[in-house]
Amino acid sequence: MKCLVDVYPYQKEQDEVEFLVFKRDTDVQYAHQWRMIGGKVDPEETHYEAALRELNEETGLLPDLLWTIPSVNHFYDHKSDHISLIPAFGAKINKEQNITLNHEHVCWKWISQDELDTYIQWPEQKRLMKLLADIVITKQILNEWIVE
Numbered sequence: 081m082k083c084l085v086d087v088y089p090y091q092k093e094q095d096e097v098e099f100l101v102f103k104r105d106t107d108v109q110y111a112h113q114w115r116m117i118g119g120k121v122d123p124e125e126t127h128y129e130a131a132l133r134e135l136n137e138e139t140g141l142l143p144d145l146l147w148t149i150p151s152v153n154h155f156y157d158h159k160s161d162h163i164s165l166i167p168a169f170g171a172k173i174n175k176e177q178n179i180t181l182n183h184e185h186v187c188w189k190w191i192s193q194d195e196l197d198t199y200i201q202w203p204e205q206k207r208l209m210k211l212l213a214d215i216v217i218t219k220q221i222l223n224e225w226i227v228e
Contacts (some may be wrong), residue, residue: 085131086153086168086205088212089141091175091190097213097214098192100173101199102138102185107220114189114199116209118166120218128227131169139188140180143171146227169227170212 091101101114119134121127128146135141149168156163179188191199193213200206215221 082133082165083127083130084164085119085121085127085134086166086208087117087131087135087171088137088149088168088209089117089135089143089171089173090212090216091173092216094218095218096192098190098196099196099225100179100188101151101191101207105186107186108184113201115202116205117171127167129168131167131171132227133153133170141171141173141177145172145221145223146170147225148227149208149215150222150225151211152208153208155202155204168208168212170216170221179222 090097093166099116104110104113104115106112115136115212116136121130122142122144125133128148132143132146135143147170149170150161152170153166153168154164175190193210196206200209
């Protein structure tokens with residue numbers, strides 16, 4: 081089965097975390113949904129390398145900080161009868177960077193934590209975004225989670 085990664089781009093302004101979300105195009109998986117960045121891990125990659133590659137491929141962005149969220153996205157897919165356990169990464173983004181979307185997305189938007197229910201449909205993604213915000217706001221990113 082394929083290995084996957086989730087990347088949650090964010091930035092912090094004072095005591096608020098904003099998330100960068102992307103609306104999926106019509107002809108791709110999860111069409112028309114607002115989502116974070118996600119993708120497959122290539123055979124020669126580590127999960128964190130795949131996270132960096134996917135972020136750059138889908139947006140043209142490089143994070144100021146990449147760290148492992150101390151939890152995983154998990155769900156069951158009845159079509160493949162597979163349970164997915166997906167590592168999740170926080171990617172601190174400088175809001176001044178230019179965003180260049182690839183074919184998978186039609187637009188992007190910065191949203192507040194209060195807007196998660198409006199834009200994000202998957203409960204696990206919302207949970208991970210709330211966990212990320214709590215860790216960032218309380219300044220509790222452990223050194224062990226930071227990808228060098």
